[in-house]
Structures are given as C-alpha cells and as structure tokens.
Amino acid sequence: xxxxxxxxxxxxxxxxxxxxxxxxxLISDIAKKKKIPLKFxxxxxxxxxxxxxxxxxxxxxxxxxxxxxxxxxxxxxxVRIVNGPISMLPCVSLYFYEHCQNCDEKNxxxxxxxxxxxxxxxxxLENRTLNDLASGKETL
Amino acid sequence: xxxxxxxxxxxxxxxxxxxxxxxxxLISDIAKKKKIPLKFxxxxxxxxxxxxxxxxxxxxxxxxxxxxxxxxxxxxxxVRIVNGPISMLPCVSLYFYEHCQNCDEKNxxxxxxxxxxxxxxxxxLENRTLNDLASGKETL
DNA sequence: AAGATACCCTACTGATTTGGTAGGATATTA
DNA sequence: TAATATCCTACCAAATCAGTAGGGTATCTT
Numbered sequence: 001x002x003x004x005x006x007x008x009x010x011x012x013x014x015x016x017x018x019x020x021x022x023x024x025x026l027i028s029d030i031a032k033k034k035k036i037p038l039k040f041x042x043x044x045x046x047x048x049x050x051x052x053x054x055x056x057x058x059x060x061x062x063x064x065x066x067x068x069x070x071x072x073x074x075x076x077x078x079v080r081i082v083n084g085p086i087s088m089l090p091c092v093s094l095y096f097y098e099h100c101q102n103c104d105e106k107n108x109x110x111x112x113x114x115x116x117x118x119x120x121x122x123x124x125l126e127n128r129t130l131n132d133l134a135s136g137k138e139t140l
Numbered sequence: 141x142x143x144x145x146x147x148x149x150x151x152x153x154x155x156x157x158x159x160x161x162x163x164x165x166l167i168s169d170i171a172k173k174k175k176i177p178l179k180f181x182x183x184x185x186x187x188x189x190x191x192x193x194x195x196x197x198x199x200x201x202x203x204x205x206x207x208x209x210x211x212x213x214x215x216x217x218x219v220r221i222v223n224g225p226i227s228m229l230p231c232v233s234l235y236f237y238e239h240c241q242n243c244d245e246k247n248x249x250x251x252x253x254x255x256x257x258x259x260x261x262x263x264x265l266e267n268r269t270l271n272d273l274a275s276g277k278e279t280l
Numbered sequence: 281a282a283g284a285t286a287c288c289c290t291a292c293t294g295a296t297t298t299g300g301t302a303g304g305a306t307a308t309t310a
Numbered sequence: 311t312a313a314t315a316t317c318c319t320a321c322c323a324a325a326t327c328a329g330t331a332g333g334g335t336a337t338c339t340t
Contacts, residue, residue, distance in 0.1 A: 002228050005298075005300095037301085040301085056316060057307095058306080058308050058314080058315055058316045061309070062309085088142050109272045113264060120257075123260070143328085199338045200285050
C-alpha cells in the first residue's frame with residue numbers, strides 16, 4: 001500500500017496540476033485546500049523539489065509549481081520518490097535492486113512471477129503522468 | 141515490497157511443495173534448510189494453517205504439510221495472509237477496502253490508475269499457484 | 281502409563297519506519 | 311529593512327516489523 005505520505009503527495013500534485021501555469025502556489029494554500037498537515041507537506045514538497053519534479057520561489061509571490069509540463073512526469077517516478085520501490089521483491093526491482101541471497105534468480109518461480117507483476121505494474125505507472133491525475137477530473 | 145515474513149513464508153512453502161505427499165515436514169527441518177529463524181517460522185506456519193493453507197500433525201512423525209493440492213492455492217491468497225493488501229490504495233482493494241475520504245472514487249484519476257494496477261497484478265497472482273514455486277516446475 | 285516428540289499459543293522485546301512537529305536559517309520582494 | 315515564504319535539521323511518539331521466550335497441548339512409542 002502507498003504510505004500516507006505518498007497519498008498526500010499525490011493530492012498535492014493534483015492540486016498543482018490544476019493550477020499549472022497560474023504561478024507559484026503557497027504550501028499553506030495546498031495544505032488548507034487538501035487538508036494536509038502543513039509542516040509535513042512542507043517536507044514532502046521539498047523532497048519532490050530535490051528530486052526535480054517541482055520548482056519553488058521564495059518570498060512574496062512565491063510558492064511551489066510543477067517544473068516541467070505535467071505530461072513529462074510519470075506516476076512511477078513520483079511513487080519511487082515518495083514511497084520507494086514499486087516491485088514486490090528487491091531482486092526484481094529496477095531502481096532498488098538487491099541480489100537475492102535466498103534463491104538462484106535464474107531459477108526461482110517467485111522471482112519470475114514478481115518480475116511479471118513488476119512489468120504489468122510499470123506498464124501502467126510509467127505511461128501515466130501527472131496530467132492523468134487531473135485531466136477534467138475533480139480532486140483527490 | 142513483500143515483508144521479510146512474507147518472503148520467509150514463500151521459501152517455506154516452496155520447500156513444502158517440493159515435499160508434497162511425502163508426509164509431514166518438521167518446522168526445524170524447514171528452518172534449517174531454508175535458513176529461517178525457528179521460532180519466527182513457527183508463527184508463520186501457524187498463521188498459514190489457521191488460514192487453511194497448511195495442515196499439521198503433532199507428535200512423532202508429525203510436522204507441516206500443504207492441505208490441498210498445490211495448484212489449488214493461489215499466490216494472491218498467500219500474499220494477503222502473510223503480507224496484507226495487494227492493492228496500492230485502500231479504496232481500490234477488494235479484500236481490505238476502505239472508503240476514500242479524500243476523493244470521489246467515481247471521478248479520481250489516481251483511483252482509476254491504481255485500479256488498473258490492481259487488476260494487472262491480480263491477473264498474475266490469482267492465476268499462479270504454489271505449484272509455480274516448485275523447483276521442478278510443471279509447464280504452465 | 282510414561283516419556284518423548286513436535287506443534288500450539290500468548291506475550292513480550294528491541295529495532296526500524298511512519299507520521300508528524302519545532303524552530304530557526306535563508307532567500308526574495310517591496 | 312521588514313515582511314514573506316521556502317529551506318533545513320533535528321526531534322518525537324506511535325505503529326509496525328522481526329524475532330524470542332516459555333510453557334501448554336496433542337500424539338506417538340514402548
């Protein structure tokens with residue numbers, strides 16, 4: 001399951017997508033409208049900024065905004081930043097790979113299955129973007 | 141990611157599938173061969189028994205064994221028992237559903253995506269069984 | 281019946297992760 | 311230079327995870 005933090009992140013991003021190209025949005029505005037604890041949201045947005053998803057401006061008229069066009073950022077990328085690995089096993093993870101000390105990866109039934117799950121999942125999450133969070137729809 | 145516990149469970153089950161219809165297997169045997177902490181494994185096997193996946197026999201000649209034919213138990217069922225929900229959001233979970241207080245589920249981009257991920261994942265995990273874990277696998 | 285065998289069961293504990301908060305530092309604008 | 315708003319580190323409580331302890335209970339052998 002996605003962590004609370006990850007779900008907050010997606011709610012905030014949904015809001016920012018809706019305000020795309022309308023100038024920076026205050027953290028406090030997002031927190032209020034999306035009912036997210038202010039200081040916690042602050043940390044989340046900062047993390048998304050460091051990862052290159054968001055950009056920010058300080059001082060009056062400042063705030064956060066989406067860096068690239070929303071269609072350029074995949075949902076998979078966001079999940080990895082705020083929630084960690086997408087795969088169900090370390091030994092099938094593309095971005096968080098760890099060698100499996102329990103099995104011969106070339107000959108492990110579970111490994112094969114989880115590779116399949118990973119591919120099926122990524123096929124969706126890599127091809128959906130921030131745009132798909134809003135696109136005509138209302139809120140999360 | 142699957143918890144340590146879940147990965148232990150799958151390793152133990154793999155062993156039990158290999159020994160299927162060769163009589164009960166000692167916890168201590170599984171623990172030793174699969175390098176799983178004995179007392180922890182004890183709890184895991186007990187949980188799988190209570191959930192109806194395994195059966196056991198006490199006393200000399202006793203041990204654990206798979207209750208039904210391995211092809212009758214899906215990987216999805218095992219994951220739910222030892223690891224919890226398969227879905228990425230409570231509001232798309234079939235077995236651990238919780239109403240989403242953040243969004244209108246009928247009109248939420250993230251909800252739709254995660255429903256897709258759930259279906260793609262279950263399409264694999266519901267149709268693979270304990271048999272697919274075994275070393276000398278039957279062909280699909 | 282007695283003893284040995286092997287699972288059954290509850291409770292506990294330490295380490296890690298999760299879900300935040302606190303409080304000030306830094307950059308920008310007016 | 312005052313106000314604004316993000317930046318940043320550290321901290322904290324609660325929950326979960328990973329595993330242990332210690333005896334209870336059922337079964338088998340002799």
